[in-house]
Amino acid sequence: MSLFKTRRTIKPAFMDASREVPLALLDTILEDAHWAPTHGLTQPWRFHVFHGRRKLLDLSEGLQAVFCASVPAEQQDEGTLNKLAQYPAGSAAAVALLVHVPAKSRIPEWEEVAAVCCAAQNLMLSAHTQGLGAFWSTTPTTTRPEFVHWLGAEPELHRSLGIIYLGWPKDGAREKLSSTRVPLAERIIWH
Numbered sequence: 001m002s003l004f005k006t007r008r009t010i011k012p013a014f015m016d017a018s019r020e021v022p023l024a025l026l027d028t029i030l031e032d033a034h035w036a037p038t039h040g041l042t043q044p045w046r047f048h049v050f051h052g053r054r055k056l057l058d059l060s061e062g063l064q065a066v067f068c069a070s071v072p073a074e075q076q077d078e079g080t081l082n083k084l085a086q087y088p089a090g091s092a093a094a095v096a097l098l099v100h101v102p103a104k105s106r107i108p109e110w111e112e113v114a115a116v117c118c119a120a121q122n123l124m125l126s127a128h129t130q131g132l133g134a135f136w137s138t139t140p141t142t143t144r145p146e147f148v149h150w151l152g153a154e155p156e157l158h159r160s161l162g163i164i165y166l167g168w169p170k171d172g173a174r175e176k177l178s179s180t181r182v183p184l185a186e187r188i189i190w191h
């Protein structure tokens with residue numbers, strides 16, 4: 001089966017958090033992401049990378065702090081708070097995907113967002129070729145301007161598209177995960 005069809009979303013619960021991802025491997029994956037296409041070669045992605053236990057704990061705490069500061073108290077739920085802590089805790093690395101959106105540009109914002117989505121798919125496929133699992137999380141906290149600020153970037157100039165978590169799949173995890181698609185013919189309109 002092809003690379004494209006065998007890539008699966010592998011959530012942190014299915015990753016072995018005790019196994020590190022070597023920095024050299026992370027570099028390779030980010031380099032592959034960096035070669036995504038962009039209109040005008042703007043290369044609008046800004047990869048905010050968290051690697052290793054200490055940094056991932058910082059991310060857990062940061063996400064929880066952003067959630068508590070930006071969601072009204074009566075809407076804060078234990079489930080979301082746990083998720084925000086457990087995703088970084090269960091993975092070996094995390095990449096927050098920011099789009100750089102300059103105040104004045106001839107490239108419309110949607111094209112910059114599209115380019116970063118191309119980079120994200122490169123990143124996930126590259127991870128897959130290395131045997132790593134990847135999970136793109138867009139839990140609302142991860143896409144808030146407050147999270148952009150927490151990362152140290154200017155919210156006026158950046159949009160967050162969420163976080164890709166990376167880690168080695170637990171034994172047998174990949175085989176247990178399945179995914180389906182509607183028949184291709186339902187998504188093609190031939191002209």
Ligand SMILES: Cc1cc2nc3c(=O)[nH]c(=O)nc-3n(C[C@H](O)[C@H](O)[C@H](O)COP(=O)(O)O)c2cc1C
Nearest residue numbers: 007008009010135136137138139162177178179180
């Ligand atoms: C832009 C984007 C955002 C996503 N956000 C989430 C998310 O927040 N939570 C989640 O469980 N899955 C998320 N996913 C993963 C999808 O659930 C997953 O791709 C889909 O179920 C198909 O499974 P597969 O990736 O294994 O083919 C996201 C995927 C994309 C492309």
